[in-house]
Amino acid sequence: MEIRIDDRKKVAFPRFNHYDYAIRYIVEQGLEAGFVLLPPATKETADLGSRYSPDYACAPFKHTLGSLIEAVEAGADILVETGGLCRLDYYGELQKEILRELGYRCEFINLAEYMGGKKKEWLRLAKHINPKLNPAKFVTGVYEGVKMAEYIDEIEAAYFKNAGFEAEEGSYKKVYRQFLLEMQMAENKNEIRAAYQKARQAMSGLAQRIPENPVRIGVVGEYYTVMDEHSNQYLQEKLIRLGASVHRFMNVTNCHFRAKASTMLPKISEYARYSMGPTTTWTINSALDYAKRGFDGIIHVKSFGCTPELDAIPVLQNISRDYHIPVLYLSYDMQDSDTGLDTRLEAFYDMLERKKKVLQ
């Protein structure tokens, strides 16, 4: 009798909104390795992260560290942390040390070391994770995984744009959740595309009841906090429940595959002549775009102490003054309570709605 043991290594990545599904697809279908898909983050994750983090590290550091610890506990063999254009580039190194000091003996891959490296290096890394790697399958897997991320971004954007106006409560959420479930289960590109088309069709068929004074809000800000729902305390979900249409330009598709800093800089030259670091160009560009398109308000999201986004604030103040558009500034640390956020968002929404009613 043949005993089949799954000897594939199990890879884990820190949680990052719904992109976990796309990363899982790349790992399982492309790399043909195992993947540890973590359940949604809880307060426990945040507590774990804060307990072992330096106090002044930004909130994304704490959230990702919490995720990584939970992943090792869940049986991951290889932890992967990404690099970036700000302090994030150093975070992998630091988290590696912290996990070692905590006594975890799993392998740690810091992608910061590979950023800007040659393709050969990446392939060597992939072969290290899975020695039986099929390079052609790997490349296809990456391509299809990226496609999945783009579909997720598109459906997510449609959800937040329209769900605030839904005629039947929960109808959009139902389609959205079903779509995410199918993204978790998809094993090839046909399944991905079929689920995407189904969700698009279902969403466009839903009835809407557009209020007398519809409020459109643009959300801009720092990469991780603005995209990761758990980090921003479900900001966009709260806004659609108040009845607003919520737009967010910043997502993986627009940040990595579509909009380029070099094409955005000329558009914002009136406000910023050079890039101020990681995602500030995206922040300013989308804020200016929302202002020009006549949005009712902008919400700026960052983690507490995020220096690049802090630099973007004076520029946003200028845009706010020139285009007469209010901006709400939110700074996230590891809060427990939603009360403060709820009060601010409700007040912001009420203000925009009343303003529209009186000034139209």
Next chain:
Amino acid sequence: MKRKAYLGIDIGSISTKGVIIDENNKILAECYLWTEGNPTEATKKVLLSLKEQFDPERYRIVSSGTTGSARKLVGSMIGAKMVKNEITAHAVGTTTLHPDVRTILEIGGQDSKIICVENGVAVDYAMNTLCAAGTGAFLSSQAHRLGVEVEEFGEIALRAAKAAPIAARCTVFAESDLVHKLQVGCPKEEIIAGLCKAVAGNYLNNVAKGKKIVPPVVFQGGVSKNAGVVRMFEEELGMPVLVDENGHLMGAFGIAVLAKESQKEGEFSFDVADMEFRTREVTCGKCANHCEIICVYRDGELIDSWGNRCDNGAIKSR
């Protein structure tokens, strides 16, 4: 037929305010007292006081609203038709009484905010973010240290020849500044004037940062009763700062106006003041989020609950 009246209650961290207005926004009854950490008891006292001033022969209350940090709790307690945040309530209240106002400065017990107004409607606002530096709580803790009543602060500050420089960005640093000034023999009134100046300066540098302050300016919230801070604001801004005699009631007034505007009417009875309200905090154990769910009981019967992040934690009344 009896004329319609509207009730508004503003339950803040430090004080609880209540008003009853008629259809023309005229205040029929008002009450202001300390919350003392017990919003349900404070609300009962406010209701009893309002009941005494209220003429049930001529008016009947057709709608009610609550605002302030305990708005949800008290809202379900009195069955309010309108439960709204204090920023909206203050903006609506002030623009109703002063339609020409352009800037509203507000410093309360634990928060401070600025509201910019154009054509009688709020167009921008900002609120203090992380701590309570430079709010009423800061002033009363410093008053305690100096052995003066916080109510006398304004009067004393106005007597001072000059204001001692004190940093108000952080309460802890302000306190060490203050101790230092006392040790070098600085007169008390100059220190108090310095505190008032620090509150105004801190507000303009933090909360009002990046906001254009255009006259007419209305200053309200508990700290607006402090004449010293008012004068410091006038000096810093170089424009008159108006303090409404009903400034402390503005939140309650605003929410009453909002309840009137909502046109949602429902029976309200002063009997709730005699009922027993109890709240219980339950920690949901269904996932690692451990949401704290607050349950409100009226005479032992569950009437409302909130605090759960997902449906798994929903507690429903039978």
